[in-house]
Amino acid sequence: MTEEQEFLESYNPGEYAPVAVTVDVVALTIREGRLHVLLVERGGHPFAGWRALPGGFVQDESLDAAALRELAEETGLRPGEGVLDRVHVEQLRTYGNPGRDPRMRVISVAYLAFAPSLPDPRAGSDAAGAFWVPVEAAGELAFDHAAILADGLDRARSKLEYTPLATAFVESEFTIADLRAVYAAVWGEELHAGNFHRKVLSVPGFVESTGEIAVRGGERGGPKPKLYRAGDARLLHPALLRPAREDDVR
Amino acid sequence: MTEEQEFLESYNPGEYAPVAVTVDVVALTIREGRLHVLLVERGGHPFAGWRALPGGFVQDESLDAAALRELAEETGLRPGEGVLDRVHVEQLRTYGNPGRDPRMRVISVAYLAFAPSLPDPRAGSDAAGAFWVPVEAAGELAFDHAAILADGLDRARSKLEYTPLATAFVESEFTIADLRAVYAAVWGEELHAGNFHRKVLSVPGFVESTGEIAVRGGERGGPKPKLYRAGDARLLHPALLRPAREDDVR
DNA sequence: GTAGCTCATACTCACCCTGAGCACAACCTC
């Protein structure tokens, strides 16, 4: 008897049922001012033809590495090309209700990824079936993926409040207005430009000036804005709290 | 070929390696004004004789149910006795680095539990090996359990800020001072009694008055305080922010 | 019983942050 069998049977004699572990990724980006999520169309059963979050089996790698690998595969981006380095990836939550996959017990470790506007997945690649969809238009998803997406959106909305996460959605040099557009897209509400400006500059380590100025103003007018890059803070103190909503509380 | 084998091999042909899924529980309580964590002493290899977080295999049940079951087994408490109903349990994070268990690939879904002061695990039961330890005295733990505990403490500290979680650490009727003692124990710092009092009563839904008064004052004097029970808020607005610490930011 | 310390609760005051509105000049499109 191998040490492994001994291990399993000593804990749970005779009852051991096989389990599969997967990662599913809620990849978010902002395109044309709207929050988008990366979805794939399922080929095989069950839920053939349904949309689903990209994901797959965990191989001999860390969970974080599995999430990054899946993201790279589905977007057609290659690690080391620079684009993926700017993607923020974090673990979201693990979903493992019996029956969430009709075939067998599947434990799915969900990840959340935030990226600056990424290109459309290349049609020729193995990422052919993936596409960006505005989050409001995600519709019904396979398995419990709609719940996972909802949890991911909640997490994203609240992490904007107390972390500099918004900088992960913009290019490496950005304007305060770019940052404000991220908050507006994720929170779904406009922010007061003057107050936002004051707040962002007053939080230590949120952004730092590059000293440069954009080559042109906004598409519909306005002065050439100053450029910033992400600062070194990992938490925002004091936080940038979103206005209280009634249904947040109870 | 079963549907299950087909499923596995279609995704990951020939590479499928067995995986075990466990839950580990960071159970916290407050005893004598200090934050304690529930630990067990391991019998078998590896890490025989080391302390570890209580945990075990996930059976045919939800992950949440597995965590509650493990907690009940290790504390010797029986579900339905009322005590366990007041325990707050939430998922913390999933740990799955290859090599974290030398025997095989083990994915551990960690849970965080908060309870009012619980009795010592009964010596005669199957919970014989479990005991409460002040968190500062946890010392080295088996596997990556020290990191899990640290993550759990971080989560607990920050959840006190924006949720009424502190009420899960006290009896169903409590005084403002009881609540303040929870914050002091978890955050490791004293709070200004007057300001805390004002703040707790001003946050809608945090606590509600029972109209009663405690039968006696504090152990060392002072008036008989009013009694409160938990309100119906699930989030604190505005939050009860802990004083900024330098090392929080970066 | 009483002295002396402890505590729950309340009040005050200065300060900071926020939301809201206004100002202005630079900038775009037409």
Add this chain to the structure above:
DNA sequence: GAGGTTGTGCTCAGGGTGAGTATGAGCTAC
């Protein structure tokens, strides 16, 4: 060039916070 748009800065009122003080009820020790 006209007219609308926008980045940036300012002001002002209101609310929340940290720190201090006050008061009287309540405990333990003697």
